[in-house]
Amino acid sequence: xxxxxxxxxxxxxxxxxxxxxxxxxxxxxxxxxxxxxxxxxxxxxxxxxxxxxxxxxxxxxxxxxxxxxxxxxxxxxxxxxxxxxxxxxxxxxxxxxxxxxxxxxxxxxxxxxxxxxxxxxxxxxxxxxxxxxxxxxxxxxxxxxxxxxxxxxxxxxxxxxxxxxxxxxxxxxxxxxxxxxxxxxxxxxxxxxxxxxxxxxxxxxxxxxxxxxxxxxxxxxxxxxxxxxxxxxxxxxxxxxxxxxxxxxxxxxxxxxxxxxxxxxxxxxxxxxxxxxxxxxxxxxxxxxxxxxxxxxxxxxxxxxxxxxxxxxxxxxxxxxxxxxxxxxxxxxxxxxxxxxxxxxxxxxxxxxxxxxxxxxxxxxxxxxxxxxxxxxxxxxxxxxxxxxxxxxxxxxxxxxxxxxxxxxxxxxxxxxxxxxxxxx
Numbered sequence: 001x002x003x004x005x006x007x008x009x010x011x012x013x014x015x016x017x018x019x020x021x022x023x024x025x026x027x028x029x030x031x032x033x034x035x036x037x038x039x040x041x042x043x044x045x046x047x048x049x050x051x052x053x054x055x056x057x058x059x060x061x062x063x064x065x066x067x068x069x070x071x072x073x074x075x076x077x078x079x080x081x082x083x084x085x086x087x088x089x090x091x092x093x094x095x096x097x098x099x100x101x102x103x104x105x106x107x108x109x110x111x112x113x114x115x116x117x118x119x120x121x122x123x124x125x126x127x128x129x130x131x132x133x134x135x136x137x138x139x140x141x142x143x144x145x146x147x148x149x150x151x152x153x154x155x156x157x158x159x160x161x162x163x164x165x166x167x168x169x170x171x172x173x174x175x176x177x178x179x180x181x182x183x184x185x186x187x188x189x190x191x192x193x194x195x196x197x198x199x200x201x202x203x204x205x206x207x208x209x210x211x212x213x214x215x216x217x218x219x220x221x222x223x224x225x226x227x228x229x230x231x232x233x234x235x236x237x238x239x240x241x242x243x244x245x246x247x248x249x250x251x252x253x254x255x256x257x258x259x260x261x262x263x264x265x266x267x268x269x270x271x272x273x274x275x276x277x278x279x280x281x282x283x284x285x286x287x288x289x290x291x292x293x294x295x296x297x298x299x300x301x302x303x304x305x306x307x308x309x310x311x312x313x314x315x316x317x318x319x320x321x322x323x324x325x326x327x328x329x330x331x332x333x334x335x336x337x338x339x340x341x342x343x344x345x346x347x348x349x350x351x352x353x354x355x356x357x358x359x360x361x362x363x364x365x366x367x368x369x370x371x372x373x374x375x376x377x378x379x380x381x382x383x384x385x386x387x388x389x390x391x392x393x394x395x396x397x398x399x400x401x402x403x404x405x406x407x408x409x410x411x412x413x414x415x416x417x418x419x420x421x422x423x424x425x
Contacts, residue, residue, distance in 0.1 A: 239265065
């Protein structure tokens with residue numbers, strides 16, 4: 001067991017029972033205080049621990065790290081220290097925050113410099129994202145979409161069970177939780193029209209996803225095996241891959257997603273390390289037909305992460321519309337990364353790879369409005385009495401997620417964004 005994951009650990013910081021950020025988590029992010037420059041922080045309960053101040057205080061001396069990497073507007077340099085050094089950093093912070101350690105506990109003056117209430121800081125995009133790839137790896141989601149758009153008896157395309165399908169997306173429009181964006185515009189082709197029309201999407205959808213962050217670069221020509229993959233994955237965030245379904249239906253043939261996907265994506269601000277999630281490994285799907293040798297793996301590689309999506313109308317309360325779980329993924333992160341690099345494609349620290357929509361086997365666990373309303377034919381009723389086929393202007397979509405075992409809850413915080421009306425043409 002990784003020492004920092006010990007379920008018996010307690011912190012001298014008071015942490016609410018249902019907090020996403022107990023001492024066993026310690027996720028990394030970038031925060032900014034008013035009038036100050038961005039810095040690297042770690043979440044603990046309702047606080048952000050300022051790692052630049054921790055380093056200035058001499059608490060990280062034994063790690064021999066450059067203080068300047070913590071005075072930064074991205075985590076790339078911290079992550080680039082390598083898996084083992086980051087593991088040592090997390091362990092050192094765990095020891096510093098442990099209930100029995102007086103080094104910081106008994107010095108309120110130092111705490112004032114190093115600990116800030118989450119309500120007093122602004123969270124920023126945690127990494128400089130060079131490249132972003134989105135996969136399509138939930139068998140229930142792919143089956144549902146295939147039933148709606150193709151022959152229900154042959155919902156999955158012939159290649160789907162042989163490789164993790166994916167596409168290269170747009171990194172520039174990935175935004176941090178709490179942002180707003182205007183309803184996208186583009187071409188669509190109404191069913192009753194012979195010609196396409198231009199205008200705001202009428203089928204704006206969320207997609208319930210997670211994304212993993214690359215923690216080690218490779219050179220062009222190198223491949224990462226499934227056995228090596230965990231060493232290259234730093235951690236995970238929640239991810240909402242917003243989609244304009246009517247634009248998508250018109251444009252995706254022959255080259256796939258484009259304007260229907262690249263206008264906005266939302267991520268949660270805290271990167272939960274793969275180390276912190278190790279206790280929640282569970283078996284994956286039995287993959288049939290048997291995959292090719294480079295995609296085979298050993299051990300439990302799925303994760304038990306409970307996921308929830310809520311819709312908050314502009315003048316209403318948040319209403320849960322689906323509950324799913326990452327364990328429903330057919331293709332694992334390790335297989336996704338192995339396939340991504342099998343042709344020699346190089347990866348870089350900070351690259352982001354999204355899971356694809358995570359749907360479960362039952363209607364209340366589907367990961368998109370397209371599935372939940374079955375392409376708008378069965379509208380959802382929210383708690384304020386209004387109905388939704390897709391997402392309305394003024395709606396805020398909130399994704400939450402956490403793993404729980406042995407009394408320890410490892411959460412991600414919120415991944416939320418608000419939809420504004422389309423801008424004038």
